[in-house]
Amino acid sequence: MRARKVLVAAAAVLALSATLAGPALAAAPTGEAAGRSAGHPATRKAVEAAVEAGVPGVTLTAKDAHGTWSTTAGTGNLRTGAPRSADDRYRVGSITKTFVSTVLLQLEAEGRLSLDDKVEKWLPGVVHGNGHDGRAITVRQLLNHTSGIFNYTADEDFGRTYFLKDGFFKHRYDTLTARQLVAIAMRHKPDFAPGTSWNYSNTNYVLAGMVIKSVTGHSYAQEITHRIIDPLKLTGTSVPGTRVTLPRPSSRAYGKLAQTATGPTYDVTRLNPSIASSAGEIISDSTDLTRFYRVLLRGNLLPPQQLKEMKTTVKIAQAPNIRYGLGLMDTTLSCGVHVWGHDGGIHGSSSWASTTADGRHSLAFNFNGDWTGDSDAVVDAEYCGK
Numbered sequence: 001m002r003a004r005k006v007l008v009a010a011a012a013v014l015a016l017s018a019t020l021a022g023p024a025l026a027a028a029p030t031g032e033a034a035g036r037s038a039g040h041p042a043t044r045k046a047v048e049a050a051v052e053a054g055v056p057g058v059t060l061t062a063k064d065a066h067g068t069w070s071t072t073a074g075t076g077n078l079r080t081g082a083p084r085s086a087d088d089r090y091r092v093g094s095i096t097k098t099f100v101s102t103v104l105l106q107l108e109a110e111g112r113l114s115l116d117d118k119v120e121k122w123l124p125g126v127v128h129g130n131g132h133d134g135r136a137i138t139v140r141q142l143l144n145h146t147s148g149i150f151n152y153t154a155d156e157d158f159g160r161t162y163f164l165k166d167g168f169f170k171h172r173y174d175t176l177t178a179r180q181l182v183a184i185a186m187r188h189k190p191d192f193a194p195g196t197s198w199n200y201s202n203t204n205y206v207l208a209g210m211v212i213k214s215v216t217g218h219s220y221a222q223e224i225t226h227r228i229i230d231p232l233k234l235t236g237t238s239v240p241g242t243r244v245t246l247p248r249p250s251s252r253a254y255g256k257l258a259q260t261a262t263g264p265t266y267d268v269t270r271l272n273p274s275i276a277s278s279a280g281e282i283i284s285d286s287t288d289l290t291r292f293y294r295v296l297l298r299g300n301l302l303p304p305q306q307l308k309e310m311k312t313t314v315k316i317a318q319a320p321n322i323r324y325g326l327g328l329m330d331t332t333l334s335c336g337v338h339v340w341g342h343d344g345g346i347h348g349s350s351s352w353a354s355t356t357a358d359g360r361h362s363l364a365f366n367f368n369g370d371w372t373g374d375s376d377a378v379v380d381a382e383y384c385g386k
Contacts, residue, residue: 039069042385046378047073047365055373056254057084060365061286062382063294070286076251076368078265089236089250089285090366091273092351093344096282097205101143101327102296103212103223105306113215115140115309115326119147119207122214126179127207129186137194139211142204143326144314150188151201152181162275163347165257165266172271175242181206181277198314198324202279205327209278220278232295236285244270246283253348254369261371268348268370280346289353289364293341298359311340335384339363345370352379 040062047058050073057074070086107113119127119142120134127134132149141147152158161167162174185203192199209220216223221239229237238247246253246269253269256262273281284292299307313323313330321332331339331354341354341363348368352375355362363382367373 039066040071040382040385042381043378044071044073046374046381046385047071050074050367050373050375050378053372053374054369055367056369057251058365058367058373058378059084059086059088059090059251059286060363060378061086061290062361062363063290064361068287068290074368078252078254078267082251084251084368085249087236087249087285087287088366089247089283090351090368091246091253091280091344091346091349092282092284092289092353092366093276093280093346093349094202094205095284095289095342095344095351095353096276096278096280097327098293098296098342099224099228099282099327100205100208100212100220100278101310102301103220103227104139104143104208105302105310105326106227107212107215108309109303109306113139113211115143119211122211123207126182126210127186130189132186132190139208140309140326141194142208142211144198144324145200145204146195146198146314147201147204148190148192148194148197148199149201149203149207150185150191151199152184152203152206155184155188158184163257164259168257168266168268168271168347172268173244175272175274176277177274178206178210178277181275182210198316202276205279206277212278221281224282228292228301232288232291234284234288234292236283237288237292238283239281240273240283241281242272242274244272251368255348256371265369271347273346276346280344286353286364286366289351290355290362293353293355293364294359294362297340297355297357331379333380333384335380337383339379339383343375350375354379356383 057076059072061070072084076082076084116138118135119137137147161171212220212223252267254265255268257266310326310328313325316322323330339354343352348370350367350370353364
């Protein structure tokens with residue numbers, strides 16, 4: 001449920017782990033990449049480096065003017081040695097936020113809400129306590145993380161309960177409601193007054209999902225399915241609710257469940273994703289994610305005005321090469337190329353999806369480990385490498 005590890009210290013509890021004893025060997029390209037092993041050499045090198053650094057396995061798909069290219073490296077199952085698949089489905093964490101934001105912007109285009117509506121209008125009495133006040137916070141401020149609302153995943157008790165070993169194995173199947181997650185945040189003071197700064201908060205998007213329900217009468221999962229997943233035929237994408245398993249094909253997901261990067265590696269594949277809610281619940285695959293961001297940036301999901309609003313960004317002091325829009329990040333790479341997308345982390349899974357502004361060059365990949373690996377290097381290699 002994090003957005004760029006360089007940015008989101010508050011969500012780093014989702015990656016409390018260490019390195020594997022020994023990396024698996026890189027596998028040959030799979031799927032549409034078969035017979036094209038000479039393609040994307042910089043990307044292949046970066047993917048293999050991630051495995052050498054301790055990531056169990058990587059699955060990646062890119063689409064550009066030359067077609068679709070997929071590759072895998074490492075292993076999808078440390079017990080059996082089975083490789084990762086180019087068709088793997090995985091938990092995408094905070095990439096969910098772009099889907100949620102897209103639905104809210106569609107609702108604005110339909111005249112059913114305004115981004116400048118106060119949160120109190122749609123969720124009376126929900127954002128209240130310890131200085132939090134839904135009457136002073138807009139829907140827009142939820143979506144661009146300028147609300148100041150405390151990030152519930154940064155709560156120490158929550159971290160011990162759901163991200164450290166003893167708590168995780170006791171509580172991995174717990175069901176938590178959106179209101180319960182927001183209530184955790186309300187026990188803390190705001191990070192700052194609304195609109196005066198920026199701080200990544202998963203609570204913002206739990207509230208955004210609740211706003212969707214208030215406006216439409218349907219859950220955010222139903223609206224995402226009806227408005228995005230079904231029309232785009234994203235057959236590998238789902239909003240699992242309380243389902244604890246990953247659909248097939250998929251690999252196992254691994255974490256350390258510790259505050260250090262040393263120690264045993266645990267299989268954390270099975271969990272109840274309600275702890276992530278609309279901040280990070282979705283399951284997808286690399287092909288679907290490249291399609292989603294490509295279609296979104298080309299203007300096929302939002303009218304021009306709403307896409308412009310989504311791409312209106314705010315500065316992030318912690319990362320001068322990244323600006324945050326409405327559930328969408330604008331990242332400037334080492335070669336000057338701008339890509340639009342999001343990253344995401346949740347137990348045993350670290351993912352990235354992006355595209356150029358014209359939608360012509362898209363990338364999505366997943367590490368099935370949450371404690372190591374340089375995702376930035378993979379992104380830079382794909383868009384800037386030779």
